[in-house]
Amino acid sequence: MIPETEIEQEFQKVFDAHHEEIQSKLREASRLIDEASALSEKYGIPFCPDDDIMWCRPSFVPDSFKAKFPDIDDEFVYELCEAYPGVEYTGWQVSQTC
DSSP, X not given: OOOOSHHHHHHHHHHHHHHHHHHHHHHHHHHHHHHHHHHHHHXXXXXXOSSOSSTTOOEEEOTTHHHHSTTOOXXXXXXXXXXXXXXXXXXXXXXXXX
C-alpha cells in the first residue's frame, strides 16, 4: 500500500522502523506461552496468567488434567488456579463476555 497523505507517510516510517521489533517480542512471548502450556500438560495443572496477557485473561486447561486428577472438585481447582476445568473441552478458554 502506498501512503497518500503526510500522516500515512509518517505512520509508514514508524511501522517500517518498529514492526519487526514488535513481531520479535510476540514470537518470544508465543514461545514462552508454549513452554507454559507444555508444563501445564506435563503436570496436569490448569492456569490463568497472573498478569494480563490479553484483555480477557484467557485460561488454559491441559488435556492431561482429568486423567491426572479425575475426581477433584472443579470449584476447588478454580479457586486455586483461576481456570475452570469443568467444561467439556480443554486448551485455551476465554469468557463468552470478552
